[in-house]
Amino acid sequence: MLIVIGISLLAAVAGTLIWIRNGKKGRKRERAWALLLLAIGTTYAIGVQLRLPMPNPVDGITYLFGPVYKPILGWIQEEL
Template sequence: MNSMLACIVVFLLSAAVGTGIWVRNSNRLRFRERGWALFILIIGTVFIMAQILRIPVSNPADWIAAIFSPVYRPIIKWIEKEV
């Protein structure tokens, strides 16, 4: 029961922050900034809710390593050959 209450609180707080972002940037026609801020807010909210509900989520550093490993592994091998 406590985890559901925590999820509701997190959702309400993120909705309040999202509304603030929307209102603040709508007057200035900053569509890109508003979109990226809301995207980051949604991703963070999903991660927090997953942590509250004890859903296993891998480390984001592992995701970054998986994406960039085809790029940096040949560079590391090239540097090690030079030394």
């Protein structure tokens, strides 16, 4: 549990630095994207440390692009 607190503290420090640096330059969009990616990465790191069942990225890609590549694959296999 100590490692989860450590990850959270490091993410909070990094988020604060991102917030300050991009706020001074007026980069609101970059600040939002950086904090979103930081939140996703922090959640993933905590999940790995807690040994939660993590989804395989390939399964997600297959789910998203399945409707696109399955008809193309069927069309190619018919010609072979």
